[in-house]
Amino acid sequence: MGDLLNKTIAAIKPLDKDAMARAAARQDMLTKPQGALGRLEEISIRLAGIQGKPIPVIKNKAIITMAGDHGVVAEKVGNYPQEVTPQMVLNFVHGGAAINVISRQVGARVVVVNMGVAGDLPADIPVVNKLVARGTRNIAKGPAMTEAQAVQAIEAGIQVVNAEIDKGLDIVGTGDMGIGNTTPSAAICAVMTGQSVVKVTGRGTGLTDDQLQHKIEVIEEAISVNRPDPKNGLDVLAKLGGFEIGGIAGVILGAAARGVPVVVDGFISGAGALIAEAIAPQSREYMFLGHLSVEPGHKIMADKLELKPIVTLDLRLGEGTGAAIGIFIAETSAKILAEMATFGEAGVSEKEE
Known part of the structure; x- marks a missing residue:
């Protein structure tokens, strides 16, 4: 490490x-x-x-939305082209996404981080650049990244949250953006919870039955090819994960080290939380689960982490939307006290x- x-x-x-x-x-x-x-x-x-x-005092709030692409999209596991990732990053920057709307309501700043976007982004946009590589490799064929890249991704998340804490931060929420990212998240969930791929894999952006079956087969192949060690969070991240998932794990670890509560968003953030908890079990005490996603694996993740969702709104968007709502409720609890x-x-x- x-x-x-x-x-x-x-x-x-x-x-x-x-x-x-x-x-x-x-x-x-x-x-x-x-x-x-x-x-x-x-x-x-x-x-x-x-x-x-x-x-406790909650005044300064932030959502850190990590963006990264995934080589496994070459296996046709979703319905959207990879070009959507940089397009949505621009949407975040321009304030037009769901996370921007909810964060404005909650009073949280949105910090967008380029962890591994495959496409080009304008050089002058207000995005934190922590690019590890332009997308991961295809996990159905081999490891997503090297172990050194996995460490780099986690440490990038730590650096980002440390910078935000230095500016003033009482609570942070995790968020994600990356076409195809429910596939590595399901793979991480299956390995780290011991549940079958069938149980943890959902329809993501709205897959048909045939597409869902194909996605399950791709994830099973990825686990078979890579043989990750479920007790080694760094190994699981390197073999199956994403740069944004590593970044999320880093945000959780960095916030815990500085005594800042973390509200974890949905399924992709849950994968990052599993990695963080495997690396540093004490970090789990600093986590709140913002919501329970409709992705079937999210409940399994929550049970593994022993976290109860703050709300259940049938969300499945990511970005940090459920985390932002969770932050509002956490702030309310502090104000009541x-x-x-x-x-x-x-x-x-x-x-x-």
């Missing part, structure tokens, strides 16, 4: 139990029956542990013993 990755892993600490206990005690004093706000209470308490503050009156402050009688 690289020096930055090793240092980042070493910096990930357990959550602050004292801050969590004090947050929980305050929740129990607020003007409501204990536990009446359900998951909002749970989220605020974990935020306290992550930030090391009894009353900070701003809601206690029984004593409000002069309201508590329940009788």
Whole structure:
């Protein structure tokens, strides 16, 4: 592993139990029956542990959307041409995508990162350039990337999130863009959860039954050809993954090392989360699952990570859309803890013993 990755892993600490206990005690004093706000209470308490503050603060928010292409599109696993990836990057930059709309509503900045777009992008657009290569190799024929490239992708994610934290960041969401990326994500899911390819593979952008069967066969071939070690996150990423998936893993690890909560988006972000958790198991405590995608493998990922989705809206877009919605709810939970009156402050009688 690289020096930055090793240092980042070493910096990930357990959550602050004292801050969590004090947050929980305050929740129990607020003007409501204990536990009446359900998951909002749970989220605020974990935020306290992550930030090391009894009353967590969420003000500065960002979605980091990683873009990368995949050589496996040569196997005809989807319905869209690879040209869509750079076109959508331009759409992000111009503020016209779903993630831009939701982020404006939530008050989060959108950071777009070129991890491995195969097509050309204008040199003067506000995109963070962390290009590892112009797309991965075809996983049905061999490894997606070298191990050195896998480390480079993860460390690029760490660098990006570190730069955003240095600007001011209280919570971050992960996002993705890349034609064909549900195929490597399903491969990663199958290997790292031990589930069959059939169980974890969905229709992506709307495949027919025949197309879905072909996609399953391509993923099975990729796993057979590459024989990744399910206990080695770096090996799985190098053999089956994508540069944007590695970047997402890096964002999660980097944020955890700096005490910043991470809201994980959908299926592709879930693949990045599996890689991050395999490399540094402690990082899982810093993750929230923004939503539950309709991709069948996403629930399997969530179960492996032991994360409950904040919302279930039948989303399947990516970009960071579900993460942005999750950030809004996480911020709401923190505001309730900070701003809601206690029984004593409000002069309201508590329940009788």
